[in-house]
Amino acid sequence: MATTIDSPRAPHTVRRSRGVNWEKWGWIYMRASGVVLLILIFGHLFVNLWLGDGIKAIDFAFVGGKWSDPFWQVWDCVMLWLAMIHGGNGMRTIVNDYATRALTRKILLAGILVAVVAEIVLGTLVIFTFDPCPAGSPADLLPSFCPVN
Template sequence: MTSDTIADPRTPLAPRRKGLNLEKWGWAYMRVSGVLLVVLIFGHLFVNLVMGEGVRQIDFAFVVGKYATPFWQWWDVLMLWLGLIHGTNGMRTIVNDYVTHNGTRRVLIWALWIVAGLLILLGTLVVFTFDPCIPPVPSSLAGICPA
């Protein structure tokens, strides 16, 4: 059989590789995280830009008020984690498609995941260790922060 002919439909399939299929799970992750990100991002935009006074309300005190509740902390962390992993997985797909040298591809993919991991770690630390009362305290928070 030459490469330009179609195999007989009754031809047995090639044996499948055993083990974890990372490409399949990456594909599924992209679909699920994409839907979740749409909900999270539009919720974020609605609360920040539509409710209340719109964009005029966003200042340091607004962020302090949002991060005072665990709900908004977890909302932003989930958006951060899903977005970074989604974007990194997309970049990994691009690297796999266009980089032909195995060594270069491996280095680039490792670099992508290391950078994503560091950004996830730093972003999570910022959200959960956010302290608005570090001097100098803005005058809008004078009543909240102890003197």
């Protein structure tokens, strides 16, 4: 009894014999970033929820104090970048598997790219330009840890 295996659902993916194998590198990235993300996320949860007073301590002042330290800025930025690229690559794989028309696939992939790039740019700007004590603000609107000018 012979068994026939159907061809994959994504007929548009063409196997190349030369050049960079982006599918292989995407697969490797998903595994490596998944491991690093587990460490970053559980470290983030441990510091934010277990070391302090728990969820009730997370407020504007907590975030402002945390992001005043360059270590936590880099930690959160790396976590943002890895998570967004990891998620975007996963969505790309799903689109390649299920979008049968070339135009539909291109539109969906472009939308994913725009969303991922926008989130990374905006998130990075927020992390590195966040100022909980803006100059010229009324003292009654500033958090308690801000020096009064």
